[in-house]
Amino acid sequence: MTPELITKIIRGRVADGTYGRGTVLPAEKRLAAEFGVSHWGLRQALQPLKDTGILHAICGMGNLVLDPSATYSAAREAREITKIIRERLADDTYAVGTWLPGTRVLAAEFDVSQATVQAALRPLKQEKLLAALDAQGTYVIDPHHRCAPPPAAPSHHAAIGKVIRERLRSGVYPPDSPLPTYAELESEFGAGHSTISSALQLLREEGLVSRRQRNKRIYATVSASDPDG
Structure with missing residues (x-):
């Protein structure tokens, strides 16, 4: 059997x-x-x-x-995440030879447990669309051609910065609106203050966010809504 x-x-x-x-x-x-x-x-x-x-x-x-009633919800969530990641693989959002965001970052993005993310990734690994490398993470492969692992997995702050960047450009954080506080971002991503600070610094250097001295908050800039910005 x-x-x-x-x-x-x-x-x-x-x-x-x-x-x-x-x-x-x-x-x-x-x-x-x-x-x-x-x-x-x-x-x-x-x-x-x-x-x-x-x-x-x-x-x-x-x-x-x-609780059986809760399990089917987790299974549905996993299937939906699998579908979304499959679409990102198809349109090269996650290109062959690049690292996938870590399970902790994906769990934060989709607001699910890391176990649900792992369940969502499993069928894509079985289809040879993804491969896991112990202690480093999961990377995208071509099922028809052998693909060497990327040189190194992205740092945690870079992966968090990527998630926030996508939210800025999709309008989740509209131009001129405040981002969640440091404490809220630390809780969401399971990261320390220095990691969140490094992630936001990347976005400040790209002109996507700015710091306002009067209240010490980070705000989305007007240019963040421009997909070419």
Whole structure:
């Protein structure tokens, strides 16, 4: 039995209450025997359920079933993010041979958990559109040609700057409006003050934001609405 089919069966048992909210799944050894797969094969089947929040592994206890009503929302969010990233790959927003923004940055952009982002990226990796490099991140590849990893992953502040730049140019932060405070940006991106400051400094050098001394806030400039600015 394939891991995909096992995933579907277990998801169905959660949905129909066979494995109810707050209960622990049977031991992995027992489930592996039931489905006729190895322990590794079973873990492959359980991973998508963990990524989308259906299951949560607790050391010494097993795999706990969380709120089923919330899990389908996470699964839908993951599918939608997959669709958006696929579109960005197609139009070269994320070009072959470049690094994808980190999962933390993407999670902040889409307002989801990092686990949901990881679930969204998995099918694109399976399709050989993305490849992961341990400790560095995920980069874009061509499924028909071998592609070497980019020289280095972007720094965290550069990735944050890219997200804010896109918001400025799309009008999320309209010209002459204040950006979120440093504290709000630190909380959103899970970054320290110096990282946020470095990200905003990049945008100031590009003329996309400016600092107003009277209230110490960062504002979008008029030129930020110009896609060629």
